[in-house]
Amino acid sequence: DIQMTQSPSSLSASVGDRVIITCRASQSISNYLNWYQQEPGKAPKLLISAASSLQSGVPSRFSGSGSGTDFTLTISTLQPEDFATYHCQQSYSTPPTFGQGTKVEFK
Amino acid sequence: QVQLQESGPGLVKPSETLSLTCTVSGGSISSYQWTWIRQPAGKGLEWIGRIFNSGSTYYNPSLKSRVTMSVETSKNQFSLKLNSVNAADTAVYYCARDGLGGGDQFDYWGQGTLVTVSS
Numbered sequence: 001d002i003q004m005t006q007s008p009s010s011l012s013a014s015v016g017d018r019v020i021i022t023c024r025a026s027q028s029i030s031n032y033l034n035w036y037q038q039e040p041g042k043a044p045k046l047l048i049s050a051a052s053s054l055q056s057g058v059p060s061r062f063s064g065s066g067s068g069t070d071f072t073l074t075i076s077t078l079q080p081e082d083f084a085t086y087h088c089q090q091s092y093s094t095p096p097t098f099g100q101g102t103k104v105e106f107k
Numbered sequence: 108q109v110q111l112q113e114s115g116p117g118l119v120k121p122s123e124t125l126s127l128t129c130t131v132s133g134g135s136i137s138s139y140q141w142t143w144i145r146q147p148a149g150k151g152l153e154w155i156g157r158i159f160n161s162g163s164t165y166y167n168p169s170l171k172s173r174v175t176m177s178v179e180t181s182k183n184q185f186s187l188k189l190n191s192v193n194a195a196d197t198a199v200y201y202c203a204r205d206g207l208g209g210g211d212q213f214d215y216w217g218q219g220t221l222v223t224v225s226s
Contacts, residue, residue, distance in 0.1 A: 001168075034212055043201055043216035044152065055214070087152060091211035095167045098152040 002026050002090050006099035012107040019075040021102045023088035028068045032092035035064055035073045038085045038101070047086075048073065078104070109134040111202050111217035119196075119224050125189040129202030129217055136160060136183045140205040142213060143176065143187045145198040153198075157205060158185055192224045 003026035013019050023033065031051040036044035046055050048064040051071055061076040075082055083106055088099040115127035129141065143155040156166035158176040166174045170189070178185040189196060199219040206214030 036213075043203075043219050044213070045216075046206075046212060046214050049207075049212045089152070089211075089213075091207075094165060094211070095169075096154045096211040098154075100151040 001095060002029060002093060002097050004088055004090055004097050004099040006086075006088055006102050008102060009100065010103040010105060012105050013078050014107045015078055015080055017078045019078050019082075019104060021073045021086055021088075021104075023066075023071045023073070023099050025069045025071075025090055025092075029090045029092035031067045032090055033064070033066065033071045034089045034091055035062075036087045036089065037082075038087060040084075044087060075104075109204065109215045111204065111215055113200060113202050113217045113220040115220060115222070117221055117223060119192055119222060120226050121193050121224055122191055125187070125192050125196060125200075125222055125224075127187045127200055127202075127220065127222070129185050129187075131183045131185075131204075136178065136185065137180055140209055141178070141185045142203045142205055142211075144201045144203055144213070145196075146201070146219075147195075147198040154211075155187065155189075155200075157211075194224050196222070197224045198222065 005024045033051045035048040038044040052064045063074045085101045085103045087101050110132045112130045119125045137160045142157045146152050158164045164176050173190050175188040199221050201219045202217045203213040204215040
């Protein structure tokens with residue numbers, strides 16, 4: 001299985017901050033990388049697919065980049081509703097695997 | 108708007124079988140592939156397996172020996188059975204749609220249902 005490692009595991013930030021979350025795959029996955037946002041007690045929500053393709057309705061302050069083994073999710077200007085846990089997931093090979101999650105907390 | 112809803116017992120005894128059903132509304136189950144994913148408390152997400160509208164399946168090798176999935180297109184439902192459960196199977200179980208038809212991009216999710224394995 002492909003291992004996905006996110007960093008950091010958690011971070012504290014303030015409204016208006018720029019936040020960057022990284023995700024590293026244990027082998028090259030081209031651009032088969034998806035990002036999800038999970039609010040407490042809720043199901044994950046697909047934010048970005050294919051490393052950089054923003055899903056319909058997702059604010060433009062979210063962006064994704066990377067290819068191969070290293071990827072980033074950037075929130076350009078953190079909003080109150082963005083405090084959540086973010087998961088990366090590879091869809092390059094079966095079984096699809098997820099990172100352990102990055103919790104964005106209020107500073 | 109597609110909606111998914113999990114249903115099933117919230118408490119299962121060790122060594123018994125966990126059974127969950129996902130009901131899809133707002134769209135046909137026949138056009139996509141469907142997935143089960145679980146999340147132990149405070150931990151990451153684990154993909155359990157997928158079922159095609161034809162009924163063919165693919166399971167996570169780590170759970171393959173204990174998992175069975177099925178689909179009932181007439182009811183717009185698909186189901187999960189996990190046998191010989193133990194405490195490590197305690198988790199929130201989600202059903203989800205594979206929006207890319209096999210590309211493993213999960214675009215619609217159920218709200219999740221907590222299943223506790225305990226005597």
